[in-house]
Amino acid sequence: MSFEILDTRELNSENTWMKIKAPLIAERCKAGQFVIIRANEKGERIPLTIANWDKEEGSFEVVFQKVGASTLELGTYKKGDLLLDVVGPLGIPTHTEGAGNTVVIGGGLGIAIATPVARAYKEAGNKVHVIIGARTKELLFNIEILESFADGLTICTDDGSFGIKGFVTQPLQEMIDKGEKIDTVFCVGPPIMMKFISKITEKHGIHTVASLNTIMLDGTGMCGACRVTVGDEIKFVCVDGPDFDAHLVDWDEMMARTQAYREEEKIALEHYHKCRAEKALEEQNAQENK
Amino acid sequence: MGSEAKKSRGRKPLVRTRLPMATQRPEDRVKNFNEVPYGYNEAEAVLESQRCLQCRNAPCVKGCPVEVPIPQFIKLVQEGKFVEAAEVIKTKNSLPAITGRVCPQELQCEARCVMGRRYQPVSIGNLERFVADYAREHGEALPELPEPTGKKVAVVGAGPAGLTCAGDLALLGHEVTVFEALHAPGGVLIYGIPEFRLPKDIVRYETNYLKKLGVKIIPNFIIGKNKTVKELLNEFDAVFIGTGAGSPRLLKIPGINLVNVYSANEYLTRVNLLKGYLFPEYKTPVKKGKTVITIGAGNVAMDAARTAKRLGAENSIIVYRRSKKECPARVEEVHHAEEEGIDFRFLTNPIRIIGDENGRVKALECLRYKLGEPDETGRAKPIPIEGSEHIIECDVVIIAIGNNPNPIIPQTTPDLETSKWGTIITNSKTGETSLQRVYAGGDIATGAATVIAAMGAGKIAAKSIHKQLMGHEIDEEEHNLEVGKCDS
Numbered sequence A: 001m002s003f004e005i006l007d008t009r010e011l012n013s014e015n016t017w018m019k020i021k022a023p024l025i026a027e028r029c030k031a032g033q034f035v036i037i038r039a040n041e042k043g044e045r046i047p048l049t050i051a052n053w054d055k056e057e058g059s060f061e062v063v064f065q066k067v068g069a070s071t072l073e074l075g076t077y078k079k080g081d082l083l084l085d086v087v088g089p090l091g092i093p094t095h096t097e098g099a100g101n102t103v104v105i106g107g108g109l110g111i112a113i114a115t116p117v118a119r120a121y122k123e124a125g126n127k128v129h130v131i132i133g134a135r136t137k138e139l140l141f142n143i144e145i146l147e148s149f150a151d152g153l154t155i156c157t158d159d160g161s162f163g164i165k166g167f168v169t170q171p172l173q174e175m176i177d178k179g180e181k182i183d184t185v186f187c188v189g190p191p192i193m194m195k196f197i198s199k200i201t202e203k204h205g206i207h208t209v210a211s212l213n214t215i216m217l218d219g220t221g222m223c224g225a226c227r228v229t230v231g232d233e234i235k236f237v238c239v240d241g242p243d244f245d246a247h248l249v250d251w252d253e254m255m256a257r258t259q260a261y262r263e264e265e266k267i268a269l270e271h272y273h274k275c276r277a278e279k280a281l282e283e284q285n286a287q288e289n290k
Numbered sequence B: 001m002g003s004e005a006k007k008s009r010g011r012k013p014l015v016r017t018r019l020p021m022a023t024q025r026p027e028d029r030v031k032n033f034n035e036v037p038y039g040y041n042e043a044e045a046v047l048e049s050q051r052c053l054q055c056r057n058a059p060c061v062k063g064c065p066v067e068v069p070i071p072q073f074i075k076l077v078q079e080g081k082f083v084e085a086a087e088v089i090k091t092k093n094s095l096p097a098i099t100g101r102v103c104p105q106e107l108q109c110e111a112r113c114v115m116g117r118r119y120q121p122v123s124i125g126n127l128e129r130f131v132a133d134y135a136r137e138h139g140e141a142l143p144e145l146p147e148p149t150g151k152k153v154a155v156v157g158a159g160p161a162g163l164t165c166a167g168d169l170a171l172l173g174h175e176v177t178v179f180e181a182l183h184a185p186g187g188v189l190i191y192g193i194p195e196f197r198l199p200k201d202i203v204r205y206e207t208n209y210l211k212k213l214g215v216k217i218i219p220n221f222i223i224g225k226n227k228t229v230k231e232l233l234n235e236f237d238a239v240f241i242g243t244g245a246g247s248p249r250l251l252k253i254p255g256i257n258l259v260n261v262y263s264a265n266e267y268l269t270r271v272n273l274l275k276g277y278l279f280p281e282y283k284t285p286v287k288k289g290k291t292v293i294t295i296g297a298g299n300v301a302m303d304a305a306r307t308a309k310r311l312g313a314e315n316s317i318i319v320y321r322r323s324k325k326e327c328p329a330r331v332e333e334v335h336h337a338e339e340e341g342i343d344f345r346f347l348t349n350p351i352r353i354i355g356d357e358n359g360r361v362k363a364l365e366c367l368r369y370k371l372g373e374p375d376e377t378g379r380a381k382p383i384p385i386e387g388s389e390h391i392i393e394c395d396v397v398i399i400a401i402g403n404n405p406n407p408i409i410p411q412t413t414p415d416l417e418t419s420k421w422g423t424i425i426t427n428s429k430t431g432e433t434s435l436q437r438v439y440a441g442g443d444i445a446t447g448a449a450t451v452i453a454a455m456g457a458g459k460i461a462a463k464s465i466h467k468q469l470m471g472h473e474i475d476e477e478e479h480n481l482e483v484g485k486c487d488s
Ligand SMILES: Cc1cc2nc3c(=O)[nH]c(=O)nc-3n(C[C@H](O)[C@H](O)[C@H](O)COP(=O)(O)OP(=O)(O)OC[C@H]3O[C@@H](n4cnc5c(N)ncnc54)[C@H](O)[C@@H]3O)c2cc1C
Pocket: A034, A044, A046, A047, A048, A049, A050, A062, A063, A064, A065, A066, A067, A068, A069, A070, A071, A072, A109, A112, A113, A212, A213, A214, A215, A216, A242, A258, A259, A265, A266, A268
């Protein structure tokens, strides 16, 4: 069984959008859930959040950041190509009922994940303000989509090339300082960003949900690779999450665990570039021989 | 000595010792993932088979959880009829190439072998393995399939329980669909047990064989997520649940979430299912580690420790709180592990995992134990020795202390009765659960057990399902499934 890629698009130099045919996943999925993709026989199982879906077409979309060998390779797949394995929807959907005044924050690639979640909060009858941030203007996306339904949208860049200059925590802090009523904060992005958001909201007693992107393997609760400490319990992000009470997450432990394969990731990346270069050379030789 | 043994002594000389299988040398095999034993050749198999006394009461069969007709198949080996021998085994055991390799024979059939009372038991497992391999390599004919009954059965989980149930039902003419959460079928056989103990080609051969019987296997499909059991009941006439005991138990000690602390499931899945030993050609990484400590002494622990050695660990240490005698692993695995230089620290138990400034494992603190009075399991109870704290430096720790039942199905199937351990409650003689038309068996019903017990449960459920589908009364099946039960 394989899964057809219906379309792909480069959102910017780092992020790729991909639409995949999978009627069973499209039929069931809800905001906040994810899939695991294994592109080919030698591939890693890559967890990616479902960024959008179309029940009628029987398709869903992902947006991924090309950060290492596996995501770079996935980025070479094009319209019409087949993915060997796709499993999902995994994880528990984001709980949006009765959230009240909600601030949804997406940092970097987290913008892709924040978008369907923000929409779900809105559809559940909550007032939704969205804050997104990226290193620089070029890396922002989904602005029009977010504008189309959010009650408010604030955009930040680290270098000030668009919107507010600074991190996403800044407008959040300002909203709190201004005394705006916030019942729920949902955040997704780099763990360090989520940790700081959590520190701010904790002081003000604002219920905060963080969507965690730990390392995963099976996604069915079988391996424990994804485990985190939440309060004084060990939770498996793939089956108990990915959303958790941000104030209870042991962020330092979680950050250390996502760095587990730093050395191996470097080796994988070198190997990937070597293989690509060899392949390019072969193709070139074949062309010349013709 | 048994009277049978005495009688036959007059006929031909008894060969007291069993014929060992040739194996790769330990110093070679720790550098590769190829299978350790080579298996018997034809002459060796015949020679070993001649040690069998053909006991009329066949105590060995009573030791076999699925009652393989042992003397009958061994007789055919004596006559050189290897394919026929495999056929005889397959009347009771559809995966002999697998069980021949992984069953704890020393607790089951071989434990009861009459030869073993005085001498060494017949190598029943090695013979089973030989004939199954022989039949596979020499082309087995597909059995005739009966007219389709038009009945549809869903099997959840493609481990030994689910695959056996699926195969038996297909042979009875039913239309079977197996749903598997992972990308490949086989359950523990494919993700847990390493290549050097059970080559994956054999598992793939067996699953392809089922496909030839008409069984549909759908990977990447999680019941409870993609569809619920209740929805399956709308589409299928019956459902069998064989989802195993895949949820890793972790130790409740400080440092359990440090980087490079693995559950055995994660470690073995990275290496076996995702071929992490071929990294970076295969993209899934696994920490190699200079000193790897595995906690536990069952089959799972042996597999993890021996895998670590093959990945290049200089020291692969097993820490176990009881003594060697109590190791729950198959005797052959402990023996192979010792040969490969695995460093066993018996009567030792961890109390704390120590990390460095980056949150990575640096050492394991342990206590020494001594053996006290027997506990409720009849085994000597280990008692900590005061002041025996000591530190073993290491960079990877693997927890192999067992698995709990997989929770997805119970969580998503209201009205399905479960025990306080999370296992699905079944009638072990029929496989029936608290829900009409829903059956279960294998580790999800018993807790972590053995491959053969899971297969036996799949078989029993297949019989009950068949009766239900054909409108017959479901009757209870007497069985030996408790025999040789060991905690892996
Ligand atoms: C539930 C879940 C949902 C996710 N959704 C998305 C998504 O929608 N889009 C997307 O691009 N990514 C998502 N991720 C992260 C994605 O799975 C990883 O980025 C990817 O597996 C990296 O693989 P790689 O081999 O390309 O990079 P690697 O070589 O493995 O890693 C390269 C760099 O990325 C960092 N990294 C690795 N894994 C993660 C991770 N899980 N989270 C954060 N940083 C990581 C590493 O520390 C390293 O710096 C999600 C992860 C989870 C668990």
